[in-house]
Amino acid sequence: MDSLVLLIFCFLFGMLARKMELLPSSTPIVLNNFIINLSMPAITFLFIHRMKFDASLLFPVFMPWIHFALAFGLFFFIAKWKKYDRKTTGTIILTAGLGNTSFVGFPLITAYYGAEYLGVGVLCDQPGSFLVLSTLGIATAAYYSSGSVSPMGLIKKVFTFPPFQAMLLAVLLRSFEIPWWAQSSMKTLGLTITPLAMVSVGYQLKLIKSGGIINKLFFGLGYKLFLAPAFFYLLYVLILGGAGKNMQVTLFESAMAPMITAGIVSIQYGLDEELAVMMLGVGIPLSLLTTPIWYYLFSGV
Secondary structure, eight states, rough: OOOHHHHHHHHHHHHHHHHTTOOTTTTTHHHHHHIIIIIIIHHHHHHHHHHOGGGGGHHHHHHHHHHHHHHHHHHHHHHHHOOOOHHHHHHHHHOOOOOOOTTHHHHHHHHOOOOOGGHHHHHHIIIIIIHHHIIIHHHHHHHHTTTOOHHHHHHHHHOOOOOHHHHHHHHHHHSOOOOOOOOHHHHHHTTTTTHHHHHHHHHHHHOOOTTTTHHHHHHHIIIIIIIHHHHHHIIIIIOOOOSSSSHHHHHHHOOOBOOOHHHHHHHHTTHHHHHHHHHHHHHHHHHHHHHHHHHHHHTTT
């Protein structure tokens, strides 16, 4: 409960700080760089290094890949039906197809399940959401913006991402004991993700009022916050027979709000900036209301 209160407080503070100009406009850049280069690598290394791997952990790894593939197919046909242009189609695939499994997901996992289950979140995020964004996501953005995709550029982007490097290093060093002081330091750094990420998210949120946007949000957020987690419950639990806390956290991660980085990529590639901003601006606060419902529904798994 304390973690959830902290999450909401930092989120609201971020919004207030932007409105009242309490923090400079460069604040999100600084906070995001700190998280990506220090906080996330630390928590990634710590939990991957000591995590006990078994077949059930394939569920969180594959969840974001299935999630994105389903979104691509669904919105390809919805775009044809609703006559969306290329920029809108690419944006809704990226923002609805990729979940915020780290910046929002990690704090929520800590709040609802405890920090000991962050390892499952790391598996959803690093070989999952981040790798999808860095490969299929970038390819999708380039395709719908009529740009080009460089295979070497994609490989470089993946292997130079600090949390991904930390994950590889943790796997390579699993047979070695990490000193207690190093583990303590990494845990402390990891604890900064919740307050810093939520201040950053709150600071960056903007709401734009425009005709036709409601229809797009209905389909995009309807899939991301409701249809996707229901689908994974059907697939992972009812069909494949998954159960236990790790499965609950995996399903919970499938219900996260749209990924901030996916929205940024949409904007950088010249897609539908208004839709990207609104998917984040509406989706993240709304997810704080929908995730408690999914937590309750998944608690019996």
